[in-house]
Amino acid sequence: MCNDTIKDFIRERVARDIREERVSGGVVTRFPPEPNGYLHIGHAKSICLNFGIAEEFGGITYLRFDDTNPLSESESYVLAIQKDVRWLGFDWESRLTFASDYFPQLYEFAEELIKRGKAFVCDLSFEELQQSRGSLVEPGTVSPYRNREVEENLDLFRRMRGGEFPTGSKTLRAKIDMHAANINMRDPVLYRIIHAPHHRTDSNWCIYPMYDFTHCICDALEGVTHSLCTLEFADHRPLYDWVLENININFHPPQIEFSRLGLEYNVMSKRMLSQLVEKRYVSGWDDPRMPTLSGLRKRGVPPAAIRDFCNRVGVTKQNNNIETELLDFCIRNTLERTTRRAMAVKQPLAIEITNFEGDDLLLEAPWHPKNEELGVRTFTFGRTIYIDRDDFAMSPPPKFRRLVLGGLVRLRYAFIIECLDVESDEHGTVTKVFAKYFPSSKSGSDTSGLKPKGVIQFVAANNALNAKIHDYYRLFDVPTPRREQFEQEINPDSHVVHHGFVEKAVCSVSDSPSFQFERLGYYFSSPDDSPTQEHLVFHRTVPLSQGWKPKG
RNA sequence: UGGGGUGUGGCCAAGCGGUAAGGCAACGGGCUUUGAACCCGUCAUUCGCAGGUUCGAAUCCUGCCACCCCAGCCA
Numbered sequence A: 001m002c003n004d005t006i007k008d009f010i011r012e013r014v015a016r017d018i019r020e021e022r023v024s025g026g027v028v029t030r031f032p033p034e035p036n037g038y039l040h041i042g043h044a045k046s047i048c049l050n051f052g053i054a055e056e057f058g059g060i061t062y063l064r065f066d067d068t069n070p071l072s073e074s075e076s077y078v079l080a081i082q083k084d085v086r087w088l089g090f091d092w093e094s095r096l097t098f099a100s101d102y103f104p105q106l107y108e109f110a111e112e113l114i115k116r117g118k119a120f121v122c123d124l125s126f127e128e129l130q131q132s133r134g135s136l137v138e139p140g141t142v143s144p145y146r147n148r149e150v151e152e153n154l155d156l157f158r159r160m161r162g163g164e165f166p167t168g169s170k171t172l173r174a175k176i177d178m179h180a181a182n183i184n185m186r187d188p189v190l191y192r193i194i195h196a197p198h199h200r201t202d203s204n205w206c207i208y209p210m211y212d213f214t215h216c217i218c219d220a221l222e223g224v225t226h227s228l229c230t231l232e233f234a235d236h237r238p239l240y241d242w243v244l245e246n247i248n249i250n251f252h253p254p255q256i257e258f259s260r261l262g263l264e265y266n267v268m269s270k271r272m273l274s275q276l277v278e279k280r281y282v283s284g285w286d287d288p289r290m291p292t293l294s295g296l297r298k299r300g301v302p303p304a305a306i307r308d309f310c311n312r313v314g315v316t317k318q319n320n321n322i323e324t325e326l327l328d329f330c331i332r333n334t335l336e337r338t339t340r341r342a343m344a345v346k347q348p349l350a351i352e353i354t355n356f357e358g359d360d361l362l363l364e365a366p367w368h369p370k371n372e373e374l375g376v377r378t379f380t381f382g383r384t385i386y387i388d389r390d391d392f393a394m395s396p397p398p399k400f401r402r403l404v405l406g407g408l409v410r411l412r413y414a415f416i417i418e419c420l421d422v423e424s425d426e427h428g429t430v431t432k433v434f435a436k437y438f439p440s441s442k443s444g445s446d447t448s449g450l451k452p453k454g455v456i457q458f459v460a461a462n463n464a465l466n467a468k469i470h471d472y473y474r475l476f477d478v479p480t481p482r483r484e485q486f487e488q489e490i491n492p493d494s495h496v497v498h499h500g501f502v503e504k505a506v507c508s509v510s511d512s513p514s515f516q517f518e519r520l521g522y523y524f525s526s527p528d529d530s531p532t533q534e535h536l537v538f539h540r541t542v543p544l545s546q547g548w549k550p551k552g
Numbered sequence B: 001u002g003g004g005g006u007g008u009g010g011c012c013a014a015g016c017g018g019u020a021a022g023g024c025a026a027c028g029g030g031c032u033u034u035g036a037a038c039c040c041g042u043c044a045u046u047c048g049c050a051g052g053u054u055c056g057a058a059u060c061c062u063g064c065c066a067c068c069c070c071a072g073c074c075a
Helices: A009-019 A041-056 A075-088 A099-115 A126-132 A150-162 A211-221 A231-245 A270-278 A293-299 A303-313 A324-336 A504-508
Strands: A028-031 A060-065 A096-098 A119-122 A171-174 A189-193 A207-209 A227-230 A255-258 A340-342 A348-353 A361-366 A376-381 A384-388 A408-411 A416-424 A430-437 A464-472 A495-503 A514-517 A521-524 A536-543
Touching: A009 A041, A009 A255, A028 A041, A041 A060, A041 A075, A041 A227, A041 A293, A041 A303, A060 A075, A060 A099, A075 A293, A075 A303, A096 A099, A099 A119, A099 A150, A099 A171, A099 A189, A099 A207, A099 A211, A119 A150, A150 A189, A171 A231, A189 A211, A211 A227, A211 A231, A227 A231, A231 A255, A293 A303, A293 A536, A303 A324, A324 A514, A324 A521, A324 A536, A376 A504, A464 A504, A495 A504, A514 A536
Parallel strands: A028 A060, A060 A096, A227 A255, A340 A514, A348 A430, A464 A536
Antiparallel strands: A119 A171, A171 A189, A189 A207, A348 A384, A361 A376, A408 A416, A416 A430, A464 A495, A514 A521, A521 A536
């Protein structure tokens, strides 16, 4: 974690507001997700910002669901989102709210607007409204219903609420300016008719308020001192302010925008993410390749790593596309000190130790090379052992420091071996290696005087447990997948499964699902995976950083 | 041809008129029974471009250029 005091333009603003006594009752922020999808790492940036600021300045944060559209929202998302926020490490305590909690008040404010002649009921169809809105360069045209009397508007609006009109047949619109350069100000829709049950209010309502009308009022009612949102809402700020200025409400939060998080080789749009799920490119919202919080969790990414990441990327208004290396760094950095080491082979290659006779030897190694508190584990060495295919080469590339025919290598925490011979199949693929070991070279008490160039991990046949090892790679082939063709840019090799072995000792650990398989990476045994008799299951959280790449 | 936002090294990002922080990546070296971790060191004469103001500009002014967002009864 970086311990430096975080500083960005929003925190500076908050600090200044406090200093100049503009926030009398303490800082209040909110995280306002719509329950129509799962949270992703971009949301984490917003969560860390909102909850982080409240923590730092002694304030409070609401978790408020922006549930004004019953057509796309549901209870299951509400639950999933709460789980993710909690997992990330934040607590809203008693401050769980829903925009739908405020439907009665919102309705009253709408009537107030009508009574003040600031809103009218419009009968324009969807297409007509779209037509009359104008374009980016042409002003809109005024609705023929704009001049209805207050009484008529009130009557119509009440009947809309009463369920007299079909879905989509009428809207309540703000009376602002059809000539406004900002399209959001061209008499925007405030309420629409939707005859559909809502996950919280069931069928109590058939009219639902729009985001622009709802969000600012909810912020004000909750006393939000700093309403933080992403840049695409900057154009909505004049409307946010207009609504609050035209109703009788005694609080007016400032809206402050920052840029959303971009992560290379990923997509962050809810639409694209749900496409990946629906079209089965991934196994679900929690697929370990997804940038969702549930996906990251399933991959074994610790929440602290995500928080660290969010703090490191900063908060500005610049468009950004963060390299995945930074996230990987944060993950390794938080896992490094506390994660047990173990040995595993992904693609087993058998070695017969020709000069080994009798029962396996019992050996010992620390769970962590530096953190002694983690203690030690035992494992065995015997006549048959497995190493990774990658750690043996008949024709090694330059600077290869592993096992070669006639060469020496150190088996991690065990002995030095020398490769004597190999056995190959008809394709020339090595199927078995014959080697001799040097009894005097035992780790910790080596008197052999031999100096092998490299060290590789191994698992003795008698100490091996079957393991299904999932390796994950980037989901996309390109740094910035394009909305129009992202399906063609999916990396077909983003998921590789190996049937390998891990040392038995991993089963004796119950307090942590994460291991660093030495020289391979950090792996995670997900509690979601149903345990089977045949094999253990591990997901690669992140590979180790590579100091040497084969093939140069 | 409208409105809003942004331009500092490969990716982020400080900088708020006094002579370019930091992180990641990369590269070089040390250490090493994980080619990991760890430790050293290198990495912007220059801040989108062009003018101007000033003793002095990434910071102020003017003009240009580039990129992102906006025409849901989505949020």
